[in-house]
Amino acid sequence: MYNIKILVLLMFSLQSISMYAMQESLHNVERGRQVMIDDAVTNFSYLTQGFDFLQTQGLIDTTFHDFLQQNISHDEHEDEEMNFDQVMIKAEDVLTLHMKHTFIKELDMTMKYYYSDDPVFLYVMEHKDTSMPDMVRLWLHEWSKTTNKGGFFPLDRAILNSNKIARMLIDAGVNVDIKNRYGQTPLHQAIFYSEIEIVQMLIDAGARLNLQDENGLTPLHLAVRNNSTKIVAMLIAAGANLSIRNKEGKTPLYSAISHNEKEIAHMLIHAGAHVNLKNNYGISLLHLAATHNNEEIVKMLLAASACINHQNKNGQTPLHLAVSNDNTNIALMLIHAGADTYILDKHGKTVDQLDGCTKIIIKSIVQNREKKQKKIDAQAIARLKKN
Known part of the structure; x- marks a missing residue:
């Protein structure tokens, strides 16, 4: 009988200790939960401020x-984590x-x-670069x-409307x-409207420089058409x-020549643009x-080794x-440069x-032919002497 009493006392003691330990564990969990909440309020200030702002606007009725x-749920089992991450995502969803x-509508x-002057818009604009960069970046991407x-x-x-945006x-x-419905990229648009600052920003951001629109125009084609030497x-x-x-x-050089843009033509030729491509x-x-009677550009092309005797679909050479087109000076330049008459x-x-x-021109042609004939004759005589 004595042994049974001892056993009962031990059982009650163990039960009391177990209940006390459980209560202490729950208290510890709750303390940990409160610490977590207090830390979140301090460390996630953009959510604290955002909730406060929305509350002042009457859009929500609770603080962060x-x-x-x-x-945030109670953790009753030491091997389970609280749902902190999910709650933080839910809080961002509120904002x-x-x-x-x-x-977005106000943008x-x-x-x-x-x-x-919308309060929500002004609030986001004020905090987009400081406390809300990731959220706003996501909204802008969408x-x-x-x-x-x-x-x-x-x-x-x-x-077109707002460099700031x-x-x-x-x-x-x-x-x-x-690309928009016309196959144009933002770089096409920036060049079309001569927005030099935006053009540089797009280039710095890695914009592809050679994309073509629905007409096959690259950004460089547009810059040439606009006669924008800087771009x-x-x-x-x-x-x-x-x-x-x-x-x-x-090519862009073709556009420069067709519009008599001498400076841009020189820039392109000097940078290595092909001078013998045909349309x-x-x-x-x-x-x-x-055809355009542009002597300076003809000189540039000849100096860059442009083919002087190319024929178009009508069999005409540049000299033809x-x-x-009564461009006598250019005709003489071409003849003196060795055009085949x-x-x-x-x-x-x-x-x-x-x-x-x-x-x-006829006189120059005759002189050119005589000169070529003398050269041929001299070469023939040299071959005969060699033999």
């Missing part, structure tokens, strides 16, 4: 601290739910009206992939090579391909320069075109048989 109290749509509005009714992306529209999108790391220089320095042809077979109609750069066009005519051939 109370939100954590309501959602996203009440801020993202308004922020669109500011591109039209250049101003917004927005950057949407188009308006015209098929233009936010970055396209920002380049364009910079915001580029800094957020959005896709800077995304052309930027693209050359960044390593743009100088000789890509558009759908008509025209889809067989017209070479020298054909073009001879110079004579036909015996080549026939598709009508079977040499240059001296063309209606526009003047006496001075």
Whole structure:
């Protein structure tokens, strides 16, 4: 009987100790939970501030601290972790739910009206680079992939309407090579509107320099068309391909010559642009320069070893075109540079048989032929003597 009493006392003692230990464990867990909540309120200030702001706007009715109290669960088992990570994601979702749509909507509005006094928009703009960079970056990435009714992306529209928003999108790391409905990239757009600062930002952000739009135009084609020497220089320095042809077979140098842009033509030739490419109609750069009566560009092309006797689809050489267009000085330049005066066009005519051939050109042709004949004769005599 005595032994039984001892055993019962021991059992009650062990049960009491076990209950005490369990209660102490629960207290420890709760203390740990409170420490975790207090630390989160301090360390995740963007959530604390965000909840406070939304509360002042009447959009939510709880603080971040109370939100954590309501959602972080008790850990009753030492081998299980509290749901802290899930609760933090849920807290960020609260900010996203009440801020993202308004922020994006107001961004669109500011591109039209250049101003917004919406409190949520102003709050996000104030904190986007300090306490909320990751969240705002995510929102901007999502927005950057949407188009308006015209098929233009936010970055396209920002380049036209708001450099500030364009910079915001580029800094957020959005896709800077995304093409609109016309196959144009943001770099095409920035060059079209001569936004030099944005062009440099896009280049620095790694924008691809040689993408073509639906007409085969590269950013360099557009820069040449705009006669923007500064942007052309930027693209050359960044390593743009100088000789890509558009759908008509025209290179950027072709565009420069067709618009008599001497400085840009010189820049492209000096940078190594191909000088012997023809367009889809067989017209070479020298054909073009001879037609446009641009003596300086003809000199540049000849100095760069442009082929002087290329024929277009009508069998015409640059000399044929110079004579036909009454460009006497260029015709003389080509003859003195060694143009072949015996080549026939598709009508079977040499240059001296063309209606526009003047006496001075004919005289130069005769002298050129005599000079070539003397050279041939001298070579023949040299061969005979050698034999």
